[in-house]
Amino acid sequence: MELIQHIQNHFRIPLDEVAKVAALFQPSQLKKEAFYSKKGAYCSQLSFLQKGHIRIFDQQGDKEITQWIAGPGQLITDLRSFVFQHPSRWQMQCLDEVELFSIDRKNFESLHQLVPNWAQIEKEFISDCFITLENRVFSHLTMSAEERYLHFYNYNPELFTSVPQQYLASMLGMTPETFSRIRKKIVLS
Known part of the structure; x- marks a missing residue:
């Protein structure tokens, strides 16, 4: 099972x-367009x-801003809501x-009884989440749109064939037109 492999590889x-x-961990399925969590609710x-993809986004007036797209083999939650019980x-x-x-x-809180060094493991998990966020902020501040596209593509090529382009563009901080222009330039070179 991939979950067991993920736990072994990422949590040591x-x-x-x-x-x-x-x-x-309990198995479940969600249909296309179903919500994993909604803004204002608690992510429990x-x-x-x-399998599948979940888009994390916010609605700003008539504009949607994609924060992240989680895919197979990744963990997903609203960490602030899950850990600190704030509305999502x-x-x-x-x-x-x-x-x-x-x-x-x-059950997550019971891991402290099951795994003696869970506090250290949890600290490393939260640190990894923070580093991922820090890297995204750094890339938005220091890389050009084309550099962000290439960097993200190198680490997540499967998303470019399985997720609508406008969501990827939003997540990378660019318009769909800029995303399309960069994609065309890269394909032609």
Whole structure:
């Protein structure tokens, strides 16, 4: 199961504890366009995406701003809402059929009893989330639109064939026209 492999690879939990942790995650499915979480609600789960894509976005008047697109093999939650129980700032909507394994807040908190060094593991997980965010901010501040496109493409090529271009453009901080122009230039070169 990919969830077990993900836990082993990313959380460095001893093998005998991995099955205990994985058992706390419950499988579920969401249909295309279903919401994983809505703005203003509480995100009460952390999920591993087995299949499909979930777009994290906000509505600013008549404009939607895509913050992230999570795909297979990634964890998803509104971390601020899940950890600190604040209302979610984001909409999280399925772009296609989604299969996931989710752990609720109560079971997540019980990991401290199951895994003796969970506090350190959780600290590293939160640090990785922060570093990812920091890298995105850095790329938006220091890279040109073309550099951001190429950088993101190098790490997420599958999204360029499975997700609508306007969502990728928004996530990369550019207009759909700029995104299209860059894509055309790269394909022709």
